[in-house]
Amino acid sequence: MRTRFAIKIHSALERFFPERRVFLKSDTDTRFIRLRPVTQLFVFTGASLFVAWSIVATAVILMDSIGSGNFREQAKRDQRTYQARLSDLSAQRNGRAEEAVAAQERFNAALKQISVMQSELLQSETRRRELETGIEVIQSTLRDTMKDREAARTQVAELEGAAAGEGKATRAANGSSAPISLLAEALERTAAERDQVVIDAQDALIQADELNQKLALMREQNDAIFRQLEEAMTVSVAPLDKMFRSAGMPTDRMLATVRRGYSGQGGPLMPLSFSTRGEAPSPDTLRANRLLGQMDKLNMYRIAAQKAPFANPLKSSFRFSSPFGYRRDPKTGGRRMHSGTDFAAGMGTPIHSTAEGVVTHAGWSSGYGRLVKIQHEFGVETRYAHMSKLRVKVGQRVSRGQRIGDMGTSGRSTGVHLHYEVRVGGKAVNPMIFIKAANDVF
Template sequence: MRTRLAIKIHSVLERYFPERRVFLKSDSDTRFIRLRPGTQLFVFAGCSALVAWAIIATAILLMDSIGSGNFREQAKRDQSTYQARLSDLSAQRNGRAEEAAAAQERFNAALKQISVMQSELLASETHRRELETGIEVIQSTLRDTMKEREAARQKLAALEGGTGENGASTTQTAQSSAPIDILADALARTAQERDQVVIDAQDALLEAEELSQELALVRDQNDAIFRQLEEAMTVSVAPLDKMFRSAGMPTDRMLETVRRGYSGQGGPLMPLSFSTRGEDQSPDTLRANRLLNQMDRLNMYRIAAQKAPFANPVKNAFRFTSQFGFRRDPKTGGRRMHNGVDFAAGNGTPLYATADGVVTHAGWSSGYGRLVKIQHEFGIETRYAHMSKLRVKTGQRVSRGQRIGDMGASGRVTGVHLHYEVRVGGKAVNPMIFIKAANDVF
């Protein structure tokens, strides 16, 4: 069976690969090499495999080249899109900054107007009290005058009755006419004084009514000013309050910390008080004090915003390569917690502090590579890892926007990038909360 199979295979090979001889001739001898069908088949198979490998390798190189070109084009498009997004965010930030500046100017103008209106209100209140006191004095004088006039009338009637009843002589009538003339003159003067007092009282009442109308107008103006100020305060304070709450910071405790460490000139705004006798405050006073409290809160928010890391550590063009949370480890492939966000850019890209603080570590730290830790207010710490160069030292005080190092690939990494962490009370939180909150306000 094997011999027959071998003969059939050999006959098939002879059909496609007949035996050939290659003659090699020299000056003195002639030799030949016999190429059997099996040898020819082996050589043909080897050449076919070589050609196939060349074709496959060429196709792979072409596909890789095409894929690399597409990837570069996609990367350029992504970079252009991201730069356009950054430009939009920058324009929005500038617009909000201009709106905040305009709101601040409106607030300052309104505050000056409130001060003027309060002064006018105090002056009108003082004038009103003086008029009320004058009216009381006039009314008291008028009552006394009317009593005196009534008493004089009674005396005159008594004198006239006594004269008719007794039938006194002409001498007695002449003697009694003198007191009657005196009383008549006194009554005339009293009547004139009474009429003048009535006129003065009417004038005082008219003036009091005019003052009441002016006071009502002043109160309406004050109410309009208060409404504008309250709206301005709401527009100014609400975004800052939302920003801190979205960053997970306890606003009341944070503001109390800022207030304890307040060191600006003049100190915090004090509440208004127009009475030294312990009287209840007026509605306008209470309203003004609420506005002052909101102003103080706005001032505290602005101070806190300068002390918290509401900024971006990378100002050049970059892309996010890893977010906060659980992810597949790039080295081991296992599922691990990623305590920060990664910014990818060129080697040596400048890195900046996101808030004022003190450098607590500047050096090598295991998987972090070259690491900088900065301690900020309110128990917040920021970390900047995998640097190629450090530009600060431990114990150094830094400001927001100060350059602290260069982006690199030190430590446990797969490429050049910055690993940025934010920790509040020692616990890692998502840095994008601070970055997005800052973009929404500043």
Template structure:
């Protein structure tokens, strides 16, 4: 049965693949190779499979190349969009900085005005007290004069009642003239005291009106100061919270670092009588506390890396997070952000701190490390030149080096890192948080 099936199969194959012979001739001998139908079928099938594999592999490579090209174009479009967004954020940051500067100027002007108003209030209070004292003296004099006048009248009445005709006219004329003159002087003094009292009352009314006007102006100044403090403090508070930093802990830390005291302690007061603080005094003390908080925020902002390390024109070439390694092509963690610009571009410290490293480091090239408050460290890698030394204290905005291409790089750029407690965090958290403030 199997033999007949093989014979039939061979017969069918011979119709399409007849048996062929390949002759191999040499000088002394001639040989041939017989190609059976089954052998030809296997050769044709193998050749067809090889051609199909080549076509499929070529199509896969072509599709992958097209897909990679589309991915690169999409990545470029995303990069351009991100760059445009960063430019917009930079413009908004500049606008907010101008607004903050204008608010600070208004705040300083209002503070100077409230100082003048305080002096005027103290002078007005002194004048009011003097007028009140003068009015009291005038009223006391008026009462004494009226009492003297009544006594004189009673004496005249008694003299007239006791006159029984035995006294001579010449003897009674002198006392009468004396009493008349005394009564006339008393009447003049009374009229003068009344006139002085009316003038004092008018002056007191004018002074009260002026005090009321000054209090209204004082209230306006307080309101402007409170609005200025709100405009100044609220963005700083949002900036620290956006960076994930506890504002209470930060303010306590800064307050401990700036705790020097001395001299006599004189509380703010608008009165010299030792009375309980007025509503204006309490309001002014609240403003002073807010001014102290604003100053603490300002000091804290200088100690955290909210600034940009590059002030010249640049572009971001790599973000924080996992990325394709430009050297090996593998996937690895990128612990900072890269700023690309021309070689020698100035690099600046992003916060106050102390330089803990300034030298060569494997992979980083020329590296500068700065230790800041709150357990924060910043790193500036691949420099062409370092301009600071270990142990040097720097302030935000101080130039610390020049951009270069030292270490493990593919081109000129700055690799910038921020580490909190030794752990790398995204530096853009701090840079973006400061866009509405600086």
């Protein structure tokens, strides 16, 4: 049965691939090669597969070439768009820097004005107290003068009555006029004293009116000064409070920490007190004390701003190469959390501390490479990684803007850049929150 099936297959192949012979002739001999149908079938199949493979490979190469060209054009367009975006960001950054300088100048001018207004307020309050004391003295003198005037009038009336009685008795007794002349002189002196008392009382009333007018004018001036101070405090304190809240820092606990650290010299301002008799403070005193409390709060905010990382670690030109958050890992390609912000610049670019603090680490640290850690107030820590050179040591206290190292590509890095982290309570937060919050104020 197998033989019959093989014969049938052989017969079918012979119809399409008849047996052929290839003769090889030489000078002395003639040979041939017989090509059976099966052999021809294998050769034909192999040739067909090769041709098909060549066609498919050529098509794949052409499609890949066309796709590569499109990809390169798209990459070039993306690169041009990215460069334009970087130029816009650089222009915005320069504008923000100019705005920050102008805001800092306005802030300093406001502080100077507040200091001058505070001095004027204290001087005005002192003058007002002096005028009130002077008015009280004048009123007391006026009351005494009025009493003296009434007593003088009573005495004159009594003298006139006594003089009239004595004059009649004396004229009846001896007919002499000497006591009458003495009595007339006494009456004239009393009348002159009475007139002087009346004049002094009128002068005292006029002076009291003038002092009341001055006191009213001074109160208006004090009210204007108070309003300007309150507006200046609102303009100064509110942006600082917003800045700290935007950075996620608890302002009440932060201010309490600053106040504890500065309770000796440079501590909070003491409230005003003008009364030594246990009297309740006046509305102006309460208003002044509220302003002093806001000035104290402003001072605390300024101290806290110097101790928190509200600054940029780079002062020279740079670009943001990788933001905070989940991203595609540049080494493995997987999705991983990026706990900081990357700043790309040239090799050796100076790196500066973003706030004053104490260096807790300065050396090699696994994937960070050459790393500097700085511990700041309020439980905030900053990290500066992939440096080429360290310029601080462990335990060293640094100030804001101090150079702590040079940019490099040490550790797990694909190029020259700075990996900058901010950690609050040990948890990584977005550094741009602090940088943007500072740009809105300074």
